[in-house]
Amino acid sequence: MKTLRIAFAAALAVTSPGFTASVWAHAFLDHAVPPVGSTSPSAPGELSLSFSEKIVPAFSGASLSSAAGASIPTGQAGIGPSDPATLHVALGRKLAPGTYVVHWHVVSVDTHRTSGSYKFTIAP
Numbered sequence: 001m002k003t004l005r006i007a008f009a010a011a012l013a014v015t016s017p018g019f020t021a022s023v024w025a026h027a028f029l030d031h032a033v034p035p036v037g038s039t040s041p042s043a044p045g046e047l048s049l050s051f052s053e054k055i056v057p058a059f060s061g062a063s064l065s066s067a068a069g070a071s072i073p074t075g076q077a078g079i080g081p082s083d084p085a086t087l088h089v090a091l092g093r094k095l096a097p098g099t100y101v102v103h104w105h106v107v108s109v110d111t112h113r114t115s116g117s118y119k120f121t122i123a124p
């Protein structure tokens with residue numbers, strides 16, 4: 001009986017810290033400009049995506065499409081020198097009113113890959 005209890009405690013000690021570390025280390029989208037799900041009267045000059053962890057720019061990027069799925073050309077995604085957790089994507093020309101979808105994929109500095117998408121709308 002005593003042996004069993006010790007084995008159980010040892011298993012808990014091994015698995016719990018590892019599980020916590022892997023959950024906390026991934027980069028998830030924290031906030032964006034234009035904001036996730038927002039409707040804005042003016043077209044943005046760039047997209048800005050701020051993540052929960054520092055990201056590796058060489059393996060991170062974002063693309064833009066219309067709500068119908070048509071690809072919209074953008075500039076190269078990059079990070080600024082002052083904030084390695086924020087991805088900036090320049091927009092070449094002014095976006096027409098409508099709903100847009102941003103697809104992002106990033107690799108955080110711990111080498112884990114995450115991706116996602118969100119919408120924003122420019123009001124007519």
Ligand SMILES: [Cu+2]
Nearest residue numbers: 025026110112
């Ligand atoms: Cu991670």
